[in-house]
Amino acid sequence: MPKKILIIDDDPVIVKYLQAIFSDNGYESCTASSSMEGLDIVRKEKPDLITLDLQMPGEWGPRFYRKLRKDAELRDTPIIVISGIDGAHAIKDAVAFVKKPFDPEKLVGIVKNTIG
16 A cells, blocks of 8 residues: 655645655555644644645744644654745754755655654
């Protein structure tokens, strides 16, 4: 069964691009366009990894992260921050911080090192 990645980003172009990258490399993906929606999806889908944009309408990525870490069942889900703003320290336990625009091969390498 393929590993599942939750993509949380409000830019539909980035979401489609990430879905294509992950699909081409044998991963399943599910998506959320806001951190509020992301919490619902992560509880329902139980992804193996989350990619998280920091700057989104409503709640920003760091607030999603804080809520996720309070949930004992979900707190260990690895997170890769993918953002256009400099926020490398916004998510202290993130596996990696990838700045937009990003190199897809580098991103896939980080994913493979994290979840196989």
